[in-house]
Amino acid sequence: MDLEKQNAANAAVKMILQHDVVGLGTGSTAYFAIAAIADLVKNGLKIKAVATSKKTESLAVSMGIELLNIEDVQYIDITIDGADEFNEQLQLIKGGGGALFREKIVASLSKKEIIIADSAKKVDQLGKFKVPIEVVPLASSYVKEQLKRLDGISELRKDGDSLYRTDNGNYILDADFGLFTDAAVLAERLNQIEGILAHGLFINLSTMVIMGKGSEVITYQ
Numbered sequence: 001m002d003l004e005k006q007n008a009a010n011a012a013v014k015m016i017l018q019h020d021v022v023g024l025g026t027g028s029t030a031y032f033a034i035a036a037i038a039d040l041v042k043n044g045l046k047i048k049a050v051a052t053s054k055k056t057e058s059l060a061v062s063m064g065i066e067l068l069n070i071e072d073v074q075y076i077d078i079t080i081d082g083a084d085e086f087n088e089q090l091q092l093i094k095g096g097g098g099a100l101f102r103e104k105i106v107a108s109l110s111k112k113e114i115i116i117a118d119s120a121k122k123v124d125q126l127g128k129f130k131v132p133i134e135v136v137p138l139a140s141s142y143v144k145e146q147l148k149r150l151d152g153i154s155e156l157r158k159d160g161d162s163l164y165r166t167d168n169g170n171y172i173l174d175a176d177f178g179l180f181t182d183a184a185v186l187a188e189r190l191n192q193i194e195g196i197l198a199h200g201l202f203i204n205l206s207t208m209v210i211m212g213k214g215s216e217v218i219t220y221q
C-alpha cells in the first residue's frame with residue numbers, strides 16, 4: 001500500500017507549478033506528497049504552502065517548506081490531500097486523522113483539490129468508514145441524539161484513556177450510518193445540525209483523485 005501511496009503522491013506533485021500556493025494535506029498518504037514537495041523545493045521549486053493540521057505544519061517546517069497562515073490566504077492554487085474513502089463521483093470521507101475542519105477550509109480555498117489514495121480507499125458506496133464529525137464539546141450529547149434520528153450510531157473518539165481533541169480543542173464523533181446511497185443528502189442534513197463544526201463528507205470539493213493500484217496510477221476526474 002505504501003508503494004501505491006507513493007506513486008499517487010509522485011504523480012500529484014508533478015501538477016505543482018512555480019510560485020504556486022500549495023495546500024498540504026494530513027495523513028500517511030499526504031506525507032509522501034509533502035516529502036516529495038520538500039525535495040522539489042530543495043531543487044529550486046519556489047512555492048508557499050498552507051498546512052491542514054498542526055502535525056503537517058511541524059512536518060513542513062522540519063522539511064524546509066515555507067508556510068503561510070491560512071487566514072492570510074485568499075486562494076490556494078493546488079492542494080494535495082488524502083482520503084479515507086472515495087467513490088467515482090469524487091465524493092469523499094475524510095477526517096480519519098482528525099484534521100477535517102482545516103482540510104475542508106483548505107479544500108474550499110483551493111482551485112484544484114487533488115486527492116491521493118491507495119486502491120483500498122476506492123468504494124462503490126461510501127459509509128464503511130465511519131463519518132468523522134467534529135463537535136463543540138458542550139454540544140456532543142445533543143449532536144449524538146440528532147445523528148440517531150438520521151440512523152447514525154456514533155461514538156466519541158478516544159485518545160488512550162481520554163477523549164480525542166482536535167487542533168481546535170473539539171471532540172470527534174465517529175458516526176456509522178451504514179452504507180449510504182446519497183452522500184450529498186446526508187451531508188446536507190449534517191450541515192443543519194447545530195454544534196457540528198465540520199463533518200467528514202466532502203461533496204463537490206475534490207477536482208481529481210489520483211489512485212495508486214499496484215505499480216499503476218489511475219486518475220478519476
Ligand SMILES: O=C(CO)[C@H](O)[C@H](O)COP(=O)(O)O
Binds near residue numbers: 082083093097098
Ligand atoms: O482526512 C485525513 C486526515 O484528517 C486523511 O487524509 C485521511 O485520514 C487519510 O489518511 P491516510 O492517508 O493516513 O490513510
